Amino acid sequence: MRDVAIASFAQTKYVRNQVELTEVDMIIPVIGDAISRSGIPKSEIGFYCHGSSDYMAGQSFAFVGAVDALGAFPPIAESHVEMDGAWALYEAWVKIQCGEVDSALVFGFGRASMGKLRETMNLQLDPYTLGPLGIDSISLAALQARALIDAGKTSERQMAEIAIRNRRVAKDNPNAQVTGDFEVEKLLAEPTIVSPLRKHDCPPISDGISAVVLAAGNHIGRGESKPVFIRGIDHRLDSHQLGGRDLTRSPSTKLAGERAGVHDGPVEFAELHAPFSHQEVILREALGLGDEVVINPSGGALAANPMMTAGLTRIGEAATHIAAGKAGRGVAHATSGPCLQQNLICVLEGE
Amino acid sequence: MSDKEPVKSIITPTRTEYTYTPGPSAQRSLRALARGKLVGEICPSCNQVYYPPSGACARCGVATRDEVEVADKGTVTTYAIVRVPSENIDLELPYCTAHILLDGADIPFFGLIQECEWDAVRIGMRVEAVWKPESEWGLNAENIRYFRPTGEPDVPFEQFKEHL
Amino acid sequence: MPERCAVIGVGQTHHTAKRIDVSQAGLLREAALRALEDAGCQWSDIDAVVIGKAPDMFEGVMMPELFLAEALGCVGKPMFRVHTAGSVGGTTAIVASQLVKSGVHGRVLTVAYEKQSESNAMWALSIKIPFRQAIVAGAGGYFAPLIRGYMQRSKAPEDVGIRVALKDRQNALKNPYAHLKFPDIDFDQVANSPMLWDPIRYLETCPSSDGACALVIADEKHAAKAPKQPAWIQATAMRSEPTQFAGRDTVNPQASRDAADELWKKAEITNPREEIDCCEIYVPFSWFEPMWMESLRFAEEGSGWKMTYEGATALDGDLPVNMSGGVLSSNPIGASGMLRFAEAANQVRGEAGEHQVPGAKRALGHAYGGGSQFFSMWVVAQDPL
Incomplete structure (x- = not known):
């Protein structure tokens, strides 16, 4: 496999409701920032790929508008996935492995504020058997959290502590949306939204965009920050039918982690895309991450959860952490689907 | 199997509501339209005039801002x-x-x-x-x-x- | 070194207005099982699955691949979803081929589909955005002015579109999977069919269909063991440009010309008209045949219509186009691009049945989407490059 590096990362500040700007208004500065930091002239970017969802934007073919932000003339080699931007990165990585291009811009965007997220996510379920039940995204996560508690793998207290840690470290993340110092007892005294989940166990609803430039060959090392190499990347999927799997485990994360070579070297930290507090417990177990592994130096998805790009943001944040010299090797994770159905693992390492 | 008719389809009505954002350029243009004027915007890079303005010149991938009235x-x-x-x-x-x-x-x-x-x-x-x-x-x-x-x-x- | 890769299995469903006898999963499995059988493969032989379809609102399910994964044997495997508007079936096949070409996987199943009968595509395409004027009547309303622009530029005779439609509808009679079949179709029937979006007549228009298409793409090692002739993927190309910008040539978009130029270069083709034996291209409205013939460099600008007129694009012409009956005869939107790619593959495999072009060794598969802005194409052949 060719060496592929993350050359740059850029993102918006994540907010509850970006009502001022269109998606194109939001995308232009972020990709401009990512390209300029990469040190690769725009005319030399070989491939573009982004992730977004029509159902987030409330419009068929919503992704088409994003092309308006790219300055796509002369025409560009470009693709789109109806997935988190992390999978757009995967497609670009494959393209680079084919030897067809040496650089790529990938991004993801979502504006969950446009619709009613809990209801929108219901439309992601099997339309014959699950969707008509009317179950929403928080209720699904609550089923999983309950199963995990009943299995003795976590507790409401531990979940609150996870939320507290993520939002505390997020104080150092200027783009995070929910940050601060919280006390366990006070949080546990709050009512549940859907038992056993309380507000602090759930991610915020976030509007935002993030972008990554990938570099290979001669493009490596042209950027502002040190290149961070993708040492392994893989993604796997579990059954969609919640009754068809053990919700307390994530076999797809485990398998993707093995295939990506998570433990081929020391894991110093991990950026886990765990929108709900209890999911961090499941992911840690699946990846075999011990107590010595720092989890979510950025504050993770509990601090900001931009739909369709929260996974790509984990990869970008992990690369930034390594490029800044704060760690040498780490793992980034992205998820999609109800209760961690689909998972991507990306192992990153500095020079 | 019973001799009943098979279930061939079910109907699940769904309803979702969205709030759309026109963005600053379209807002300016809509306000002008309410005064009876057609106001487009110029691309700072290629100097082409867009009407109606979307906020960007898609050719150049840059934001448009300077307004210009068109006939x-x-x-x-x-x-x-x-x-x-x-x-x-x-x-x-x-x-x-x-x-x-x-x-x-x-x-x-x-x-x-x-x-x-x-x-x-x-x-x-x-x-x-x-x-x-x-x-x-x-x-x-x-x-x-x-x-x-x-x-x-x-x-x-x-x-x-x-x-x- | 990139791996050589080939299509070793092709499958599709019968395309029809409403497939109420199967679920979405059933529809996909029908195409997938046929492709697996054609490739001599089992589900367990497949390393990864790539799914493509057009907008989610056409079926009313957000990211439906998540619930379809199990029916396609994806549990524990990588599953990927592509959406690039009408070109998606083609782009999906290209993405799948790159999973093999890159050496990441040995055998990949790719499936593209649309099952519009489960939602309301007309509704999905006509969501009213409050501050925008809604006067463009669907795809026909969008493309009709572009076709008129071509007619004006090329000075083509007015019946070119009728002749294309007649040819494609006659070809469809030889395709057991085609949706629209008019057994006694003739020139007058097409000419006298109602104008929908003048200059586009009813019989010059594609239907909307339920249907799916699947391919198994394999590396050299696995292709060598395939039971049938593989279709070697010699080159692929993709290009995009924005829907609207000042100075855009919407009739013959540069993205189309650039993609074609890259494709021919990669396939080491200098004279496509001589070196390609047949083409299956994306023609949702009949006039797009001459338009794309020019854009793809098979004809000089302004003279693509002569190929149609002279019969060059007929099944027995020197460059048969849309042997299967094309998009005019079957249009499960998300799968339509892959059906083009699949037909090209089947032609060079000698598996095209009654609409086989004798001796076809090298073929073009082509798809486009959006406002004539997303293009994907491949060249497949009996031998690797």
Whole structure:
């Protein structure tokens, strides 16, 4: 496999409701920032790929508008996935492995504020058997959290502590949306939204965009920050039918982690895309991450959860952490689907 | 298996609501439209004038900002006569949609042509906007009801064939 | 070194207005199982699955691949979803081929589909955005002015579109999977069919269909063991440009010309008209045949219509186009691009049945989407490059 590096990362500040700007208004500065930091002239970017969802934007073919932000003339080699931007990165990585291009811009965007997220996510379920039940995204996560508690793998207290840690470290993340110092007892005294989940166990609803430039060959090392190499990347999927799997485990994360070579070297930290507090417990177990592994130096998805790009943001944040010299090797994770159905693992390492 | 009819389909009605954001450029343009003006925006990179403005020059991938007024008159660069109903369109059939290159703009936009026989519509025809009464103007593209022929001589195809 | 890769299995469903006898999963499995059988493969032989379809609102399910994964044997495997508007079926096949070409996987199943009968595509395409004027009547309303622009530029005779439609509808009679079949179709029937979006007539228009298409793409090692002739993927190309910008040539978009130029270069083709034996291209409205013939460099600008007129694009012409009956005869939107790619593959495999072009060794598969702005194409052949 060719060496592929993350050359740059850029993102918006994540907010509850970006009502001022269109998606194109939001995308232009972020990709401009990512390209300029990469040190690769725009005319030399070989491939573009982004992730977004029509159902987030409330419009068929919503992704088409994003092309308006790219300055796509002369025409560009470009693709789109109806997935988190992390999978757009995967497609670009494959393209680079084919030897067809040496650089790529990938991004993801979502504006969950446009619709009613809990209801929108219901439309992601099997339309014959699950969707008509009317179950929403928080209720699904609550089923999983309950199963995990009943299995003795976590507790409401531990979940609150996870939320507290993520939002505390997020104080150092200027783009995070929910940050601060919280006390366990006070949080546990709050009512549940859907038992056993309380507000602090759930991610915020976030509007935002993030972008990554990938570099290979001669493009490596042209950027502002040190290149961070993708040492392994893989993604796997579990059954969609919640009754068809053990919700307390994530076999797809485990398998993707093995295939990506998570433990081929020391894991110093991990950026886990765990929108709900209890999911961090499941992911840690699946990846075999011990107590010595720092989890979510950025504050993770509990601090900001931009739909369709929260996974790509984990990869970008992990690369930034390594490029800044704060760690040498780490793992980034992205998820999609109800209760961690689909998972991507990306192992990153500095020079 | 029973002898009952198989279940071949179920209907699940869904309803989702969205709030759309026009963005700063479209807002400026809509406010101008409510004053009876067509205001486009210029690309700072290629100097082309966009109407209606979307906030970006898609050719260059840069934001547009400087406003410029364009005429409510223009040239039909191509057109279609629609004779089939469409769920979202409340117009009497048939009707004519045209690409209209407004004087002062560098990109045609979709407009309706009326007050004209269908077989008289032609490429190169000059047209002008017919507005609703001023009392009915709002923050809406529908302030212009349609375009109609001006009677001016046609513009030769060569002059706008790059703007179809 | 990039791996050589080939299509070793092709499958599709019968395309029809409403497939109420199967679920979405059933529809996909029908195409997938046929492709697996054609490739001599089992589900367990497949390393990854790539799914493509057009907008989610056409079926009313957000990211439906998540619930379809199990029916396609994806559990524990990588599953990927592509959406690039009408070109998606082609792009999906390209993405799948790159998973093999890159050496990441040995055998990949790719499936593209649309099952519009489960939602309301007309509704999905006509969601009213409050501050925008809604006067464009669907795809026909969008493309009709572009076709008129081509007619004006090329000075083509007015019956070119009728001749294309007649040819494609006659070809469809030889395709057991085609949706629209008019057994006694003739010139007058097409000419006298109602104008929908003048200059586009009813019989010059594609239907909307339920249907799916699947391919198995394999590396050299696995292709060598395939039971049938593989279709070697010699080159792929993709290009995009924005829907609207000042100076855009919407009739013959540069993205189309650039993609074609890259494709021919990669396939080491200098004279496509001589070196390609047949083409299956995306023609949702009949006039797009001459338009794309020019854009793809098979004809000089302004003279693509002569190929149609002279019969060059007929099944027995020197460059047969849309042997299967094309998009005009079957249009499950998300799968339509892959059906083009699949037909090209089947032609060079000698598996095209009654609409086989004798001796076809090298073929073009082509798809486009959006406002004539997304293009994907491939060249497949009996031998690797």
